[in-house]
Amino acid sequence: xxxxxxxxxxxxxxxxxxxxxxxxxxxxxxxxxxxxxxxxxxxxxxxxxxxxxxxxxxxxxxxxxxxxxxxxxxxxxxxxxxxxxxxxxxxxxxxxxxxxxxxxxxxxxxxxxxxxxxxxxxxxxxxxxxxxxxxxxxxxxxxxxxxxxxxxxxxxxxxxxxxxxxxxxxxxxxxxxxxxxxxxxxxxxxxxxxxxxxxxxxxxxxxxxxxx
Amino acid sequence: xxxxxxxxxxxxxxxxxxxxxxxxxxxxxxxxxxxxxxxxxxxxxxxxxxxxxxxxxxxxxxxxxxxxxxxxxxxxxxxxxxxxxxxxxxxxxxxxxxxxxxxxxxxxxxxxxxxxxxxxxxxxxxxxxxxxxxxxxxxxxxxxxxxxxxxxxxxxxxxxxxxxxxxxxxxxxxxxxxxxxxxxxxxxxxxxxxxxxxxxxxxxxxxxxxxx
Numbered sequence: 001x002x003x004x005x006x007x008x009x010x011x012x013x014x015x016x017x018x019x020x021x022x023x024x025x026x027x028x029x030x031x032x033x034x035x036x037x038x039x040x041x042x043x044x045x046x047x048x049x050x051x052x053x054x055x056x057x058x059x060x061x062x063x064x065x066x067x068x069x070x071x072x073x074x075x076x077x078x079x080x081x082x083x084x085x086x087x088x089x090x091x092x093x094x095x096x097x098x099x100x101x102x103x104x105x106x107x108x109x110x111x112x113x114x115x116x117x118x119x120x121x122x123x124x125x126x127x128x129x130x131x132x133x134x135x136x137x138x139x140x141x142x143x144x145x146x147x148x149x150x151x152x153x154x155x156x157x158x159x160x161x162x163x164x165x166x167x168x169x170x171x172x173x174x175x176x177x178x179x180x181x182x183x184x185x186x187x188x189x190x191x192x193x194x195x196x197x198x199x200x201x202x203x204x205x206x207x208x209x210x211x212x
Numbered sequence: 213x214x215x216x217x218x219x220x221x222x223x224x225x226x227x228x229x230x231x232x233x234x235x236x237x238x239x240x241x242x243x244x245x246x247x248x249x250x251x252x253x254x255x256x257x258x259x260x261x262x263x264x265x266x267x268x269x270x271x272x273x274x275x276x277x278x279x280x281x282x283x284x285x286x287x288x289x290x291x292x293x294x295x296x297x298x299x300x301x302x303x304x305x306x307x308x309x310x311x312x313x314x315x316x317x318x319x320x321x322x323x324x325x326x327x328x329x330x331x332x333x334x335x336x337x338x339x340x341x342x343x344x345x346x347x348x349x350x351x352x353x354x355x356x357x358x359x360x361x362x363x364x365x366x367x368x369x370x371x372x373x374x375x376x377x378x379x380x381x382x383x384x385x386x387x388x389x390x391x392x393x394x395x396x397x398x399x400x401x402x403x404x405x406x407x408x409x410x411x412x413x414x415x416x417x418x419x420x421x422x423x424x
Contacts, residue, residue, distance in 0.1 A: 012396070184225035
């Protein structure tokens with residue numbers, strides 16, 4: 001059965017993005033180091049069409065996180081924010097470029113209705129009627145594969161609070177940001193079972209199953 | 213050289229105590245499961261004068277955390293809160309009973325001056341002139357051994373913010389509380405180096421060195 005899986009890089013003090021997000025700082029200020037561990041990995045570079053990159057524990061974890069994903073859900077900010085509502089005069093196409101790294105259907109939660117947008121091997125579908133509708137559409141598109149939840153924090157917290165996530169992996173980096181967007185804001189009563197812990201260079205990977 | 217070492221049990225969403233702390237719920241509401249992993253361990257039971265208890269990974273980690281500790285620092289609430297200022301008519305002795313588990317000098321940060329209090333093998337010293345003074349006194353008492361920082365969150369965050377902690381271990385339990393006292397509140401700019409990760413039953417132990 002198709003599951004909703006979620007993985008995200010998180011600081012030791014619980015932030016998944018810094019304060020004052022902007023086009024210059026899509027993940028907020030002070031977060032240059034947040035994804036440093038992932039940007040140098042072979043799997044990450046492959047997804048973005050680049051050669052080379054590190055293999056090893058962290059790369060294995062990242063590869064596993066993206067395995068068997070038939071569709072992705074994300075929030076409007078992760079798609080690329082930009083001025084909305086979109087229109088033919090205002091055709092903002094996100095910040096993923098002409099060949100986004102997803103290569104799968106992506107369902108974008110937004111308040112602004114819009115026709116699907118095909119970029120390279122990725123088609124973005126814009127869902128305006130809520131997280132459950134997006135999940136149903138994504139599972140339908142994923143078939144027997146799983147659905148990956150991208151982010152950001154706000155969308156992840158909505159799915160966590162609704163108890164809709166089946167498996168979650170936190171990539172814990174040894175940073176203390178002190179401000180920004182928190183994972184788990186507004187979330188209570190999750191019943192989590194540890195699946196496994198993996199210690200990689202500069203990051204620890206904690207995987208949990210959400211019990212129903 | 214004597215180091216200041218700190219270890220604490222923390223939920224996945226960053227809380228080290230629940231909301232609405234009281235004499236009935238010293239760690240706040242909803243936290244019965246927070247320390248479940250530790251209460252059944254042999255080392256914990258030994259420290260409290262009880263026989264039996266589980267051995268294994270978690271017990272090894274706990275034993276290591278208490279090794280080579282020559283003194284302990286804690287906040288007034290962890291000592292036992294109670295009505296203050298204390299006096300001979302108001303001789304509140306904390307909630308650790310006649311034989312507290314420390315067996316070492318304990319330095320209690322408080323606004324209320326008080327003569328030292330000896331209970332069993334533990335003597336509590338009450339420090340009213342701040343965290344640096346308490347640390348100096350504790351290091352003096354510890355000699356060549358380390359100083360352990362107990363808690364609660366407020367005291368730990370003061371030491372973290374001041375950059376005075378040398379080593380920190382987080383015992384991460386798979387709970388999401390949604391409210392309570394957060395570790396790292398008001399703390400920024402810590403420069404942490406991962407020391408090691410250990411996965412035990414029901415809890416993951418993340419140890420970090422604070423770089424200067």
